[in-house]
Amino acid sequence: MAKHFVKQAKQYADTRPSYPPQLFQFIASKTPSHHLAWDVGTGSGQAAKSIAAIYKNVIATDASEKQLEFAAKLPNVTYQHTPSTMSMTELEQKVAPQGTIDLVTIAQALHWFDHPTFYKQVKWVLKKPHGVIAAWCYNVPRLSYEVDKVFDKFYKNDSGPYWDPARKLVDDNYRNIDFPFQPVDGVDHTGPFEFVSEVVMDLEHYLGYIRSWSAYQTAKEKGVELLGEELVGKFKVAWGENEPKVAKFPLYLRIGRVGDA
Numbered sequence: 001m002a003k004h005f006v007k008q009a010k011q012y013a014d015t016r017p018s019y020p021p022q023l024f025q026f027i028a029s030k031t032p033s034h035h036l037a038w039d040v041g042t043g044s045g046q047a048a049k050s051i052a053a054i055y056k057n058v059i060a061t062d063a064s065e066k067q068l069e070f071a072a073k074l075p076n077v078t079y080q081h082t083p084s085t086m087s088m089t090e091l092e093q094k095v096a097p098q099g100t101i102d103l104v105t106i107a108q109a110l111h112w113f114d115h116p117t118f119y120k121q122v123k124w125v126l127k128k129p130h131g132v133i134a135a136w137c138y139n140v141p142r143l144s145y146e147v148d149k150v151f152d153k154f155y156k157n158d159s160g161p162y163w164d165p166a167r168k169l170v171d172d173n174y175r176n177i178d179f180p181f182q183p184v185d186g187v188d189h190t191g192p193f194e195f196v197s198e199v200v201m202d203l204e205h206y207l208g209y210i211r212s213w214s215a216y217q218t219a220k221e222k223g224v225e226l227l228g229e230e231l232v233g234k235f236k237v238a239w240g241e242n243e244p245k246v247a248k249f250p251l252y253l254r255i256g257r258v259g260d261a
């Protein structure tokens with residue numbers, strides 16, 4: 001799936017939202033120590049940079065080298081290119097030895113992974129029993145009645161056929177994603193817990209966000225331009241005055257601890 005994120009890597013880095021501080025505060029409050037975190041499917045480091053402000057060291061991995069090229073360089077973040085499916089030996093070499101990681105995060109990427117293999121590796125590297133896994137996705141943004149109306153029709157009818165079936169897990173707000181972990185302290189379930197990511201966007205930024213979708217890329221490869229002139233015209237009319245708007249991305253977190261697994 002990483003191939004979907006190669007061609008528009010710069011677009012991705014420029015237009016995708018980062019995440020609210022409340023999200024990271026909530027997650028960090030659930031790990032007893034803050035030494036080492038692993039951000040998987042880091043892309044251009046959207047989550048890694050915030051985690052690096054709380055955890056002493058962060059290993060940030062992605063199966064797309066191109067995505068990593070655009071990631072923000074920070075002294076306590078080590079970026080690693082990894083194969084889509086790692087062997088246990090590669091895991092130990094490129095990520096960390098058994099039982100050494102406080103927190104594994106996966107931002108807008110868990111739906112792409114092979115879950116049985118990935119969870120086996122998460123359970124291997126997390127500290128037991130309190131190591132935590134936190135995975136979240138965000139769904140489509142809400143801007144205004146007029147813009148959302150154009151968007152919703154386009155999302156369902158035009159872009160619908162070009163999404164990978166895994167997108168269904170995002171459309172369901174990660175409610176139905178396999179997540180075999182125990183509730184963290186203070187709560188009695190593993191989520192989804194809801195947060196909101198807010199981004200101020202002008203129309204160009206908004207259209208750029210749509211162009212960063214894997215579905216946009218897939219359509220393009222099939223000779224279909226999803227953002228044709230007519231649709232862009234409709235978005236312009238719906239946008240009204242050429243002023244920035246606040247885009248609210250609803251965000252859904254699954255969080256759990258490894259236990260004695």
Ligand SMILES: C[S@@+](CC[C@H](N)C(=O)[O-])C[C@H]1O[C@@H](n2cnc3c(N)ncnc32)[C@H](O)[C@@H]1O
Pocket residue numbers: 001002003005016040041042043044045046047061062063064067082083084085106107108109112113114
């Ligand atoms: C939608 S992007 C999310 C990027 C970033 N975490 C964010 O919050 O915006 C999904 C990322 O997962 C990566 N990816 C997909 N499958 C992967 C796999 N099996 N192992 C590692 N990374 C993978 C892609 O290359 C891409 O950078």
